[in-house]
Amino acid sequence: MxxxxxxxxxxxxxxxxxxxxxxxxxxxxxxxxxxxxxxxxxxxxxxxxxxxxxxxxxxxxxxxxxxxxxxxxxxxxxxxxxxxxxxxxxxxxxxxxxxxxxxxxxxxxxxxxxxxxxxxxxxxxxxxxxxxxxxxxxxxxxxxxxxxxxxxxxxxxxxxxxxxxxxxxxxxNPAPCSQLVEGSEIFTLRSVGRRNNCTLLSLNPVEFRVLSYRVGVPPPGIMPEALTGPLLKCDQRAWQDLVEVGEAAGLDATLSLVTTRLCGRSLTPGPIQNTCSGMFVTRLISSGFFNNVVNVKARLLTTEEMITRCFSQYDIPQDLGDALEDYGW
Structure with a gap:
């Protein structure tokens, strides 16, 4: 070959x-x-x-x-x-x-x-x-x-x-890294002492929520709890261990539009968000110095939800009935 x-x-x-x-x-x-x-x-x-x-x-x-x-x-x-x-x-x-x-x-x-x-x-x-x-x-x-x-x-x-x-x-695969996902469930990206990047990619519009993460900080018990909460300016730290969440227009997640960057530690679920104009991407970037993990819950949007939640981006009237009538359906 x-x-x-x-x-x-x-x-x-x-x-x-x-x-x-x-x-x-x-x-x-x-x-x-x-x-x-x-x-x-x-x-x-x-x-x-x-x-x-x-x-x-x-x-x-x-x-x-x-x-x-x-x-x-x-x-x-x-x-x-x-x-x-x-x-x-x-x-x-x-x-x-x-x-x-x-x-x-x-x-x-x-x-x-x-x-x-x-x-x-x-x-x-x-x-x-x-x-x-x-x-x-x-x-x-x-x-x-x-x-x-x-x-x-x-x-x-x-x-x-x-x-x-x-x-x-x-x-x-006992240690999955990058994952192509389809369906609605809780997904985990994990990198244990490895210098690599792991990507979660859904090709469908989804409702998603970051449930928890521990990225770029030592495991619990090594540092005081007050120093291991969510951190700011994740992309400006000396070691850039972080989670990027956003939307992509193609398969390469490095070209995605990043809407959120997370690092530090949090057990509090984040806000519920939707992807409307592209593919849902969660990317875990790891230096190899930490045991990083992020849990994300994703649910596929129905056709009706896509129209009602994403109407402004698609320039579709919010009322589905009026929209269908305008198109003669």
Missing amino acids: RSTPQLVTLLTICCSSALSALVPHVTNQEENVVLEDDDSILSPLKPFHVIHECINTTSVDGVFYIKSPGREETCGLYLFSAVNTVIEIELEYVNVPCHTGGLIALVDGWEMNGQLFPGPADHPLPVRERYLEHCGTTTTLQPVRSAQNAALLQYRLPVAGSAISLRVRHLP
């Missing part, structure tokens, strides 16, 4: 419209069937998730089968799993002729519109090492494993009949 991200510039998805169409539903557009047309691939026969669409998102594991009808565009299979797991991908069968321009790439994380999740500053590997590219004909390659609960298969199969079969497994 080569490790040069040639496919990054080829996967172009229209910014906000495609992003909202791609992820909010997080539905599985594949179907479970048993294929019987190629004994070399299906021996013995077993259930497959057959991928038909060019862009898919799924949270299921198992075996996926892609057979090209002969399309020139670059496609993507976006994989995600529970926040306390990582994703292992094993290519079991590849028939992608190199001389036709066919190419596949396994990506550690997600890539969209030139941005990566986790961003370059929030991942343990350099960007070039997060891509493994391959073409040709082979059966069974060494499995690759993501660093978080998100991974991506990009593929360009311009010749009809080109095919890929891959097995996806969700494996336990």
Whole structure:
């Protein structure tokens, strides 16, 4: 396998419209069937998730089968799993002729519109090492494993009949760092004596609240309680251990609009807030000198809540009934 991200510039998805169409539903557009047309691939026969669409998102594991009808565009299979797991991908069968321009790439994380999740500053590997590219004909390659609960298969199969079969497994991750979240629950970002950054990213509008945090201060009992409360000017301290909360227009949380910076220690839940114009981001930045932890509660907004709470940003009348009537619905 080569490790040069040639496919990054080829996967172009229209910014906000495609992003909202791609992820909010997080539905599985594949179907479970048993294929019987190629004994070399299906021996013995077993259930497959057959991928038909060019862009898919799924949270299921198992075996996926892609057979090209002969399309020139670059496609993507976006994989995600529970926040306390990582994703292992094993290519079991590849028939992608190199001389036709066919190419596949396994990506550690997600890539969209030139941005990566986790961003370059929030991942343990350099960007070039997060891509493994391959073409040709082979059966069974060494499995690759993501660093978080998100991974991506990009593929360009311009010749009809080109095919890929891959097995996806969700494996336990005892110390999750960056997390792609979907749903409503309490999420924890933790960094125990490690110099790293961890990002919590929700691709959907949410209601959120920071429940508690201990960032950039020693554990309880080492310093007087009065010195370990919430601190000010977190981004101006000698060691910049802090939590950033905000909204992002793309996958790279380092480019997000930060609305709140927190450091110190607090067990008092913060105010309830909403994200309306972008993705919800919580980013824990750690120097490695402290055991940092932050707990965040997030809940997906319903369509009605998005309109009533975010109407001023979307320029939509606050009364949903009047809005629908104006549009003739």
